[in-house]
Amino acid sequence: MNSLNLFQWLALTTILCLLIVELVGAIRGRVVRTFWVVRVLIWIAAGIAIYQPNLVTRLARAIGIERGADLVLYLTVLTFFATSLFLYARCLRLQQQITRIVRHLALEEARPPQ
Amino acid sequence: MPAYNEAHVLAEPLAALCGQYQNVVVVDDGSTDQTTAVASEFPVYLLSHLFNLGQGAALRTGLDFALGHDAQVIVTFDADGQHAVDDVQAVVRPVLQGTTDVALGSRFLGSAEGMPMGRRLILKVGVLFTRLFSRLRVTDTHNGLRAFSRQAAAAIPIREDGMAHASEILDEIKRQKLRYCEVPVSVRYSRETLDKGQSNWQALKVASQFLVGRILR
Numbered sequence: 646m647n648s649l650n651l652f653q654w655l656a657l658t659t660i661l662c663l664l665i666v667e668l669v670g671a672i673r674g675r676v677v678r679t680f681w682v683v684r685v686l687i688w689i690a691a692g693i694a695i696y697q698p699n700l701v702t703r704l705a706r707a708i709g710i711e712r713g714a715d716l717v718l719y720l721t722v723l724t725f726f727a728t729s730l731f732l733y734a735r736c737l738r739l740q741q742q743i744t745r746i747v748r749h750l751a752l753e754e755a756r757p758p759q
Numbered sequence: 760m761p762a763y764n765e766a767h768v769l770a771e772p773l774a775a776l777c778g779q780y781q782n783v784v785v786v787d788d789g790s791t792d793q794t795t796a797v798a799s800e801f802p803v804y805l806l807s808h809l810f811n812l813g814q815g816a817a818l819r820t821g822l823d824f825a826l827g828h829d830a831q832v833i834v835t836f837d838a839d840g841q842h843a844v845d846d847v848q849a850v851v852r853p854v855l856q857g858t859t860d861v862a863l864g865s866r867f868l869g870s871a872e873g874m875p876m877g878r879r880l881i882l883k884v885g886v887l888f889t890r891l892f893s894r895l896r897v898t899d900t901h902n903g904l905r906a907f908s909r910q911a912a913a914a915i916p917i918r919e920d921g922m923a924h925a926s927e928i929l930d931e932i933k934r935q936k937l938r939y940c941e942v943p944v945s946v947r948y949s950r951e952t953l954d955k956g957q958s959n960w961q962a963l964k965v966a967s968q969f970l971v972g973r974i975l976r
Contacts, residue, residue: 737972744812744920748820751786751806755824758802 653695660692760785761817762838766793768951773801775844776836784824785838788817815924819917826913833912837903839951846944850906853940860911860937861928863897864904869943878948881962888966892973893930897941901925904944911937922961923969930973
């Protein structure tokens with residue numbers, strides 16, 4: 646078994662805590678299932694990548710990327726853009742819902758000519 | 760008539776409109792000045808947004824109200840006094856005659872008094888933008904004076920709350936194959952009009968909002 650460095654200890658402990666929180670949340674039934682599965686998979690993948698960095702390097706080389714760190718960077722950038730777009734779309738939907746509420750009130754309280 | 764913080768200019772266009780037309784609807788878009796008080800001095804229907812949403816949202820609210828009151832032709836008119844009330848008849852006529860669904864005012868077919876060169880350039884870029892993305896051959900893209908038939912007003916959703924609504928309206932005209940025409944109108948630029956108008960940066964922001972909104976819709 647590899648001896649872990651300080652960063653690995655800290656990161657893996659944090660991820661373990663987060664996974665426990667996710668599991669407790671799931672048991673109490675407070676989560677949206679799709680997002681929960683995605684989040685847990687991300688935590689597990691992060692944990693494996695931190696525990697076994699060579700695994701990421703091997704995976705990177707298998708798909709034609711020289712270094713594991715590059716693969717992580719590419720995935721991070723792609724995830725960032727996808728998340729930004731998702732959040733922006735969600736923000737637009739929320740804005741539209743707020744607009745509908747404000748409009749509804751304006752129409753309800755319209756003042757006729759005095 | 761959408762109005763946001765227009766208390767200092769609102770009286771003039773309202774007096775002119777109310778002198779010739781009944782059924783004037785003012786949508787106060789969450790103004791923090793005396794816009795509501797000024798509008799209340801005139802015989803108009805007054806609707807108020809709780810807070811500022813944007814001109815597109817105010818227009819949609821006004822259109823919904825007019826549709827709910829069985830309006831057959833609905834005219835949009837900016838509150839800053841840039842439009843001439845005499846032009847209202849000109850945009851309404853083709854819609855009333857049934858030859859078009861939307862009549863769009865065009866300052867480039869009519870006249871634009873006191874328009875700075877920078878503004879002219881922005882508007883021309885807007886025209887190119889519309890021809891490129893919406894494939895609509897118009898000469899003026901962001902003119903607030905328009906007339907809609909009842910059917911067109913109901914069909915065009917206006918989901919863009921902000922200034923990008925003008926591009927969205929043109930986009931929807933093309934997408935839904937609505938009949939449209941441009942009508943020469945005059946626009947008078949005053950200090951107030953220019954102060955509240957769009958800067959180059961805002962124009963870029965409006966264009967990006969429209970494009971992103973178009974992708975996400």
